Amino acid sequence: MTDQLSTREGVRDLHTFIAGLPKAELHVHHVGSASPRIVSTLAARHPDSQVPTDPEALADYFTFTDFAHFIQVYLSVVDLIRTPEDVRLLTYEVARDMARQQVRYAELTITPWSSTRRGIDERAFMDAIEDARKAAEAEFGVVLRWCFDIPGEAGLEAAEETLRLATDDRLRPEGLVSFGLGGPEIGVPRPQFKPYFDQAIAAGLRSVPHAGETTGPETVWDALNELRAERIGHGTSSAQDPKLLAHLAEHRIALEVCPTSNIATRAVRTFDEHPIKEFTRAGVLVTINSDDPPMFGTDLNNEYAVAARLLDLDELGLAALAKNAVQASFLDPAGKTRLTEEIDTYASAWLTP
Numbered sequence: 507m508t509d510q511l512s513t514r515e516g517v518r519d520l521h522t523f524i525a526g527l528p529k530a531e532l533h534v535h536h537v538g539s540a541s542p543r544i545v546s547t548l549a550a551r552h553p554d555s556q557v558p559t560d561p562e563a564l565a566d567y568f569t570f571t572d573f574a575h576f577i578q579v580y581l582s583v584v585d586l587i588r589t590p591e592d593v594r595l596l597t598y599e600v601a602r603d604m605a606r607q608q609v610r611y612a613e614l615t616i617t618p619w620s621s622t623r624r625g626i627d628e629r630a631f632m633d634a635i636e637d638a639r640k641a642a643e644a645e646f647g648v649v650l651r652w653c654f655d656i657p658g659e660a661g662l663e664a665a666e667e668t669l670r671l672a673t674d675d676r677l678r679p680e681g682l683v684s685f686g687l688g689g690p691e692i693g694v695p696r697p698q699f700k701p702y703f704d705q706a707i708a709a710g711l712r713s714v715p716h717a718g719e720t721t722g723p724e725t726v727w728d729a730l731n732e733l734r735a736e737r738i739g740h741g742t743s744s745a746q747d748p749k750l751l752a753h754l755a756e757h758r759i760a761l762e763v764c765p766t767s768n769i770a771t772r773a774v775r776t777f778d779e780h781p782i783k784e785f786t787r788a789g790v791l792v793t794i795n796s797d798d799p800p801m802f803g804t805d806l807n808n809e810y811a812v813a814a815r816l817l818d819l820d821e822l823g824l825a826a827l828a829k830n831a832v833q834a835s836f837l838d839p840a841g842k843t844r845l846t847e848e849i850d851t852y853a854s855a856w857l858t859p
């Protein structure tokens with residue numbers, strides 16, 4: 507641990523630095539970002555729901571025994587989103603929470619199939635997220651982009667439908683940049699989704715599947731070779747395969763690392779066993795993300811603090827991590843330059859006595 511982190515003053519300083527650091531987030535789920543404040547509002551609209559609204563009860567409810575339990579609880583929150591106005595409220599309020607953390611740009615993973623299959627009109631769904639995106643940019647200064655993901659466990663019908671929602675010219679939202687794959691990995695082999703990723707890529711979307719979160723490095727290879735992944739969601743088990751690490755580093759395939767999520771879902775036992783250090787040592791482009799922050803009792807700022815501890819980083823190291831996310835993002839080149847400069851300006855002002 508650095509001297510700076512080992513003193514109380516140093517920790518506070520580093521936390522203050524992180525809180526003001528302009529950031530980009532690449533791996534964060536729409537429903538998984540519903541804070542207790544948002545959950546309470548939605549639950550008040552739909553009082554028959556099982557989800558507790560009291561923050562203490564909610565913290566208990568969001569304690570998971572394993573990944574399957576996490577998905578079960580996650581789906582109970584999905585059940586709270588029943589109308590286009592719920593979709594708009596969730597999206598807009600998530601952006602408000604991001605702005606409070608100085609997040610300037612976020613690629614938010616949305617599972618549209620979960621909402622349309624529950625009866626929300628697809629056109630109204632797209633209008634709701636787009637309306638929230640525009641309002642969030644104008645009012646909070648947060649630029650949002652969408653990743654539509656296939657809920658893998660729901661099978662090929664869900665894949666087909668997600669592809670249609672993502673590529674039909676009459677539906678495809680302006681903010682959509684990428685195509686993903688989420689949910690459990692065990693028993694859900696990645697290669698079966700190849701035709702859907704091929705078509706999404708042909709339609710101009712970028713490939714960003716989850717892989718290696720709950721299964722081994724072969725799933726990450728499948729994501730690369732079959733789904734032509736440009737970034738990997740989690741990729742935690744890549745650390746078990748030195749050839750894979752070298753491949754990721756050489757091809758600048760970024761990992762979307764979500765440390766607290768990995769502990770909360772029991773994908774990794776303890777923070778000290780988290781492979782993030784192996785990734786950076788191998789020269790892999792590491793980005794820091796929060797995944798489903800309120801469900802895991804975290805936020806993006808806390809994930810940067812965790813990374814600082816695990817990687818022994820000072821302010822410049824943290825600024826470099828923030829710039830990794832900009833580099834690995836699907837922002838246009840001018841947007842990347844602007845945000846990178848904003849991070850550099852912030853760090854130099856902080857470090858200038």
Ligand SMILES: Nc1ncnc2c1ncn2[C@@H]1O[C@H](CCC(=O)c2cccc(C(=O)O)c2)[C@@H](O)[C@H]1O
Nearest residue numbers: 535538617620655656657658659660688689716798
């Ligand atoms: N850490 C994570 N790692 C992986 N995924 C994560 C993570 N966090 C959140 N997700 C989300 O969970 C969804 C899964 C939902 C799902 O499989 C499913 C199955 C059957 C029915 C339904 C339904 O809606 O009725 C949904 C994924 O699409 C993804 O966006």
Ligand SMILES: [Zn+2]
Nearest residue numbers: 535716739797
């Ligand atoms: Zn995720």
